Amino acid sequence: MLKKLTTFGLLFGSLLFVASAHGQAHPTATAISKLQLGGGFSYATTDYGRKANKGMTFYGDYDIGVHWGGEAEYHYTSISTPTGVSENSFLVGPRFIVGNHGFKLYGKGMIGLGRISYPPARVRETDFIFAAGGGVEYLLGDHITLRPIDFEYQRWSFQTGLTPKVVTIGAAYRF
Numbered sequence: 001m002l003k004k005l006t007t008f009g010l011l012f013g014s015l016l017f018v019a020s021a022h023g024q025a026h027p028t029a030t031a032i033s034k035l036q037l038g039g040g041f042s043y044a045t046t047d048y049g050r051k052a053n054k055g056m057t058f059y060g061d062y063d064i065g066v067h068w069g070g071e072a073e074y075h076y077t078s079i080s081t082p083t084g085v086s087e088n089s090f091l092v093g094p095r096f097i098v099g100n101h102g103f104k105l106y107g108k109g110m111i112g113l114g115r116i117s118y119p120p121a122r123v124r125e126t127d128f129i130f131a132a133g134g135g136v137e138y139l140l141g142d143h144i145t146l147r148p149i150d151f152e153y154q155r156w157s158f159q160t161g162l163t164p165k166v167v168t169i170g171a172a173y174r175f
Helices: 002-016
Strands: 033-045 053-064 068-080 086-098 103-118 123-140 144-156 165-174
Touching: 033 068, 033 144, 053 086, 053 165, 068 103, 068 165, 086 123, 086 144, 103 144, 123 165
Parallel strands: none
Antiparallel strands: 033 053, 033 165, 053 068, 068 086, 086 103, 103 123, 123 144, 144 165
């Protein structure tokens, strides 16, 4: 009889402590994909003149899983054009992400269109662009992403042969 009471007591005692044991694993992923929309200040070195163009960039990222995503961006570097020549571009392409705990490094390869406009008669030309780049993102809380640096090397088509480099600093809102 004592053996049965001891067994029953141990079983009952172990059931009392199940809730406080935290035996359930935390979820390993909270979302399959993430969308963020943002913007920032851009500084673009061009192939003409000694001064760089300044402007804005608007971008959207859609990350699928932990390491892959896509990015679309519009560089409007025509706010300050010391030589009067402006270059604007719209690019889209995949990105690869390393790190996922508040700090991310990413690389990207993109294609798109670029528009150059130059004086005196405001001649405009649209070209095809290839671009490669990367950057750093820092997550602040659940919804804000800081982008302290984003670098991009562009290669415009053979018509103009331009090779601008664009650096962007910005922030985004994550949905």
